[in-house]
Amino acid sequence: MNWRPQMERALALAALGAGTTSPNPMVGALVLDQDGQLVGEGYHCRAGEPHAEVMALAQAAGRARGGTLVVTLEPCCHQGRTPPCCDAVLAAGVARVVVAMADPDPRVAGGGIARLRAAGLEVVVGVAELEAARLNQAFVHRVRSGRPWGLLKWAMSLDGRTALPNDESQWISGPLARQWVHRLRGRCDAVIVGGGTLRADDPLLTSRGARTPEPLRVVLSCSLDLPVAAQIFQSEGVAATLVAHGPEASRAAQERLDRLGIERLQLPQCTPLGLLEGLAGRGCNQVLWECGPTLAAAAVRQGCVQQVAAVIAPTLLGGEPARTPLGRLDLTRISEAPRLISQGWHPLGPDLLWLHALGPASDP
Numbered sequence: 554m555n556w557r558p559q560m561e562r563a564l565a566l567a568a569l570g571a572g573t574t575s576p577n578p579m580v581g582a583l584v585l586d587q588d589g590q591l592v593g594e595g596y597h598c599r600a601g602e603p604h605a606e607v608m609a610l611a612q613a614a615g616r617a618r619g620g621t622l623v624v625t626l627e628p629c630c631h632q633g634r635t636p637p638c639c640d641a642v643l644a645a646g647v648a649r650v651v652v653a654m655a656d657p658d659p660r661v662a663g664g665g666i667a668r669l670r671a672a673g674l675e676v677v678v679g680v681a682e683l684e685a686a687r688l689n690q691a692f693v694h695r696v697r698s699g700r701p702w703g704l705l706k707w708a709m710s711l712d713g714r715t716a717l718p719n720d721e722s723q724w725i726s727g728p729l730a731r732q733w734v735h736r737l738r739g740r741c742d743a744v745i746v747g748g749g750t751l752r753a754d755d756p757l758l759t760s761r762g763a764r765t766p767e768p769l770r771v772v773l774s775c776s777l778d779l780p781v782a783a784q785i786f787q788s789e790g791v792a793a794t795l796v797a798h799g800p801e802a803s804r805a806a807q808e809r810l811d812r813l814g815i816e817r818l819q820l821p822q823c824t825p826l827g828l829l830e831g832l833a834g835r836g837c838n839q840v841l842w843e844c845g846p847t848l849a850a851a852a853v854r855q856g857c858v859q860q861v862a863a864v865i866a867p868t869l870l871g872g873e874p875a876r877t878p879l880g881r882l883d884l885t886r887i888s889e890a891p892r893l894i895s896q897g898w899h900p901l902g903p904d905l906l907w908l909h910a911l912g913p914a915s916d917p
Contacts, residue, residue: 556651559583559623560681564653564688566596566605567625572740572764573599576836578656578692580605582624584613584647592616600836604629606638610645618646625685627656627678630665639668649675653685657696691839694859700829703858705842705849705911706737707878708904714870715846715878723754725866729902737862739763742837743795745828747848748774757784758843759792767792768841771832773848775799775823777806786813797831799823825852850880853891853911861893861909864901 566581574580574597582605584593593616595608603611606628610617628638628650642650655663655678669676686693691702708726709715715725724731738744739760746756751772758770770785770792777798779786785794796810797818810817820827825848832840842852852858863878884890893909900906 556623556677556680559585560625560651560653561684562594563623563625564681564684566594567688569596570598572742572768575692575742575838576600576695578626578689580624580626582606582609582622584609584617584620584622586613586616586620592620604638607641610641613645619648621649621651622647623651625653626689627652627654627661627663628665628669629656629661630668639665642669642674643672647674649677651677651680653680654678654682657693659696695833695838700826700833700857701742701837702839702860703829703842703852704737704741704839704860704862705852705858706734706862706864707849708864708866709878710866710868710870712869712871713877714872714875716876717870718872718874725868726864726904727866727902730864730866730904730906733901733906735759735761736763738768738841741768741839741841743769743771743832743840745771745773745840745842745844747844748772748776748779749845749847750843751779751783751785753845755780755784756843757788757791769837770794771828771840772796773798773823773825773828775801777802777810779810781809781813786815789814797823797828824855825857826855829857846877846880849878850882853879854882858911860896861911863907863909865905865907867903
């Protein structure tokens, strides 16, 4: 039987959890009775709440017996914040489970599929597998690499400038592009800037209500030379803020943030890689780099960027000293330059959004 139409519906359900399920993946599920009629569906809304399979089976109730469960990710077989989904599947009495992809989490890694088959269920694996892997590319990347998927975003003029020589940069892009950025933040677990961006732009770094709760706002600053009057320090009730720094930050600067009630994370080294390892430990699957050229270049050099989103505005800024999106990558040969794989472009009013994957490591 062709299970793709049902799996496509399950994937659409899974996508409803974008931005709220971390550290868990996005998962959707539906249940068909013995006659192939849809009798239940669900998706994982947020970590700690019921998984997609449990929601769909609960909706189907007794009609699931002898039927089929279609799910975008292998049912879990371990006890986490919620009981193993395999228990609910077996208790429901379904005869068949159709799975898009195996779970890369080493606590599962085929164990759920094996358990269902050992119990006598028919298990079909690999339906719309590529689409499922793309949907959860951030989760897969974190599980395999130990750090979140990094998305680097910038807005620039047609001649590649992000600011004038006097650092004036608001607004290069138009209202539709800025609305898109708010939605993008809503799909990420954390938004990262450096101290320079905080001092120059004083950004709020929220999704403007596109997501509840708002993503974590992160400032990476080695020196902690930060303005205490910055918006993000004065709006803790709007979104949580984390300031990451290295051991070189002065005690006085650390105490100044402590008095403001701002959470700090001291890293062994004040680097993008060290930050992402710390954010992975907090359950972040995907982060958004909205930083200046120096920090952006460091993130690229250290393998902390898997995707680039460039908003190109139909304007010219000119000027040799004007800012560009990236600082030095310390390349000595053209052959060493990171290779971008185009993922398409989209108009945002007068602006153009161009998406790229950064090298083969971004292929799920």
